[in-house]
Every structure is written in structure tokens, then in C-alpha cells.
Amino acid sequence: MAGIAAVPLKKVVVDSGPLYSLLTLEVVKRHPGSRNSILSRNKVQSYLQSPRAQKNFLLMFSARAAGWHRSTAQCEPAKLS
Numbered sequence: 001m002a003g004i005a006a007v008p009l010k011k012v013v014v015d016s017g018p019l020y021s022l023l024t025l026e027v028v029k030r031h032p033g034s035r036n037s038i039l040s041r042n043k044v045q046s047y048l049q050s051p052r053a054q055k056n057f058l059l060m061f062s063a064r065a066a067g068w069h070r071s072t073a074q075c076e077p078a079k080l081s
Contacts, residue, residue: 025044025058
């Protein structure tokens with residue numbers, strides 16, 4: 001089977017909206033008394049307007065982070081011979 005030739009990319013576009021929303025919701029979680037003020041100045045993605053969607057979004061990322069830490073913590077160091 002023939003290999004696929006890699007073509008260097010000159011420009012890449014990354015949608016940072018979900019990351020910005022995640023960071024905003026993390027700040028809201030840490031400062032619940034300022035929730036309305038924070039959310040009025042920092043708009044989150046349209047699919048995160050309900051508190052339930054916001055909670056599920058935060059849970060999804062915290063579960064992924066916990067899984068990543070758990071999997072790396074179980075890895076044994078490579079044995080050099």
C-alpha cells in the first residue's frame with residue numbers, strides 16, 4: 001500500500017470558541033456569586049445557554065482530564081537496557 005505524502009500547511013484555522021466557553025464556565029464555577037456578571041460580559045457558545053448544558057459541558061471536560069491523568073499515572077517508566 002502506498003504511503004500518503006505529507007503536505008506542510010501554511011495556515012491553519014482553529015475554532016477557539018469552545019475553549020473560551022470552557023474557561024468562562026470554569027471562572028463561573030469558581031465564583032458563583034458573580035455568575036450573571038461574568039456571563040453578561042463573556043458570551044458562551046449558543047449551545048451552552050442552559051445551566052444544564054453548561055454543567056454537562058464542564059463534566060465532559062473534567063471526565064476527560066481525569067481519565068488522562070489516571071491513564072498516565074498508571075504507565076510504568078520504560079526500562080532501559
